[in-house]
Amino acid sequence: MCSETQVFEGKGLSMSEKIINQEHVAVFMHDFRGGGAERVSISLCNELVRHDVKTTIIVVNNKGEMARQISETVNIIELKSMRMATSFWELKNVVKKIKPDKVISHMTHANVTACIASLLGGFREKLFIVEHNQMQRNYEVVRKRSVKLAYLLAKVIYKAPKKIIAVSEGVKDSVCEYTSAKREDVAVVYNPVVTNRILNHVVSEKIELHPYFNDDVPVFVMVGSLTIQKNYSLFLQAFKMFICKQDARAVILGEGEERQKLEAQKELLDLRGKVDFVGFVDNPYDYIANADAFVMSSSWEGLPTVLIEALALGTVVVSTDCKSGPREILDSGKYGYLVDVDDVNALSETMFDALNNANFDIKARSMTFTAEASVKGYFNVIREGA
Numbered sequence: 001m002c003s004e005t006q007v008f009e010g011k012g013l014s015m016s017e018k019i020i021n022q023e024h025v026a027v028f029m030h031d032f033r034g035g036g037a038e039r040v041s042i043s044l045c046n047e048l049v050r051h052d053v054k055t056t057i058i059v060v061n062n063k064g065e066m067a068r069q070i071s072e073t074v075n076i077i078e079l080k081s082m083r084m085a086t087s088f089w090e091l092k093n094v095v096k097k098i099k100p101d102k103v104i105s106h107m108t109h110a111n112v113t114a115c116i117a118s119l120l121g122g123f124r125e126k127l128f129i130v131e132h133n134q135m136q137r138n139y140e141v142v143r144k145r146s147v148k149l150a151y152l153l154a155k156v157i158y159k160a161p162k163k164i165i166a167v168s169e170g171v172k173d174s175v176c177e178y179t180s181a182k183r184e185d186v187a188v189v190y191n192p193v194v195t196n197r198i199l200n201h202v203v204s205e206k207i208e209l210h211p212y213f214n215d216d217v218p219v220f221v222m223v224g225s226l227t228i229q230k231n232y233s234l235f236l237q238a239f240k241m242f243i244c245k246q247d248a249r250a251v252i253l254g255e256g257e258e259r260q261k262l263e264a265q266k267e268l269l270d271l272r273g274k275v276d277f278v279g280f281v282d283n284p285y286d287y288i289a290n291a292d293a294f295v296m297s298s299s300w301e302g303l304p305t306v307l308i309e310a311l312a313l314g315t316v317v318v319s320t321d322c323k324s325g326p327r328e329i330l331d332s333g334k335y336g337y338l339v340d341v342d343d344v345n346a347l348s349e350t351m352f353d354a355l356n357n358a359n360f361d362i363k364a365r366s367m368t369f370t371a372e373a374s375v376k377g378y379f380n381v382i383r384e385g386a
Helices: 036-050 065-069 088-098 108-121 135-141 145-157 169-179 232-243 259-268 285-290 305-312 344-356 362-369 371-384
Strands: 024-029 054-059 075-078 102-106 127-131 163-166 186-188 219-223 249-253 275-279 293-296 317-320 337-339
Touching (some): 024 036, 024 088, 024 108, 036 054, 036 065, 036 102, 036 371, 054 088, 102 108, 108 127, 108 145, 127 169, 127 371, 135 145, 135 169, 163 169, 219 232, 219 285, 232 249, 232 259, 232 344, 259 275, 293 305, 317 344
Parallel strands (some): 024 054, 054 075, 102 127, 163 186, 219 249, 219 293, 249 275, 293 317, 317 337
């Protein structure tokens, strides 16, 4: 087990000073789909350019719902290979051509490609890779062979970068355990979640959202990809138990490969008219802010963005106490409810508590995860490794 670590929060840095000596940062990722990791990667890029850092996103596939959220001042280069597994040579050539001062890669399959490119192109000292999730758990469920291979290669090739950045203490433990990386080679920097976009968001009236908000009953909201990891099946069971005692509605935002199974489970549990799978929503803030409670039923996480967003929007949170992130974010239950993973009874009962007994200083806690603090943390890691 890895020992205790420092979280880089960028304390003591003035926004008026030049907080990074390097003027050009390249960020490498797969695409701009609507996942949490993609969202925070884009937030990081937007925050970098806000601090006058020239920022280039190198992407394998320039597609996805999140593309519209990228600042116009961020340069985008799409690789021609169109496949992550074969893009390392082209990535090497692009880095050689644009000559960034630092390269930051996000998510395991992209990280492995970046490591190979850095070995071929001689930019290991510039490379920082970011892990967003529990590596062992992801490896166990991933189906695509090329991604499976990437996870296996990570055990060997994660010695290549200058530094590994984990988005939470729990993810750092996962990286250390899965890849045998040395503790001192892995830094923790929280994601840039609380941005001006969420702080300045004006919440729409309920009547403009989903019809469920017009019913005179509590509404629970969930946000996330419809995958095995998110364990929506657990929530549906807990929600069925809940409405046996009190009427309620549930709105679930997100898309994914488990949708058909979850829709079938909804019908089996006779939840038609009670639960709606809305699909991907570009801006979920209005749904979260108008919810009576936000629920997350995941089996595992890294640092779940949506929990932090719910806190920033002032919505009480109920989450499984999974590895990793929820306990860190909620400070062991001081800022929201934690229940054991797969405990359907506890989840259902705690949803009652969230409606009736919640008393947390929610918004104050969210300020631990500001974009400004995250970018300063990245700068600190880069400076330390310079």
